[in-house]
Amino acid sequence: MQDAGRILLIFGILLALIGGGLMLFGRFSLPGDLTIRAGAVTFYIPIAASIILSILLTIAVNLFFRQR
Numbered sequence: 001m002q003d004a005g006r007i008l009l010i011f012g013i014l015l016a017l018i019g020g021g022l023m024l025f026g027r028f029s030l031p032g033d034l035t036i037r038a039g040a041v042t043f044y045i046p047i048a049a050s051i052i053l054s055i056l057l058t059i060a061v062n063l064f065f066r067q068r
Helices: 002-027 047-066
Strands: 034-038 041-045
16 A cells, blocks of 8 residues: 555656646747747647657656666
């Protein structure tokens, strides 16, 4: 039962970090992000932000599973 609590705690912390990162990335655009405006429609494609988030999540998951 302690393992389940520990996993939920780590998962919650990761979600908070991801949420904070998404809020931060929403305030400015990175050099690799694309913004396409066509009339009243705007498409935002966060390529650079996705790559950075992917790298950070890969590191976090690898550190988590190496400890087990």
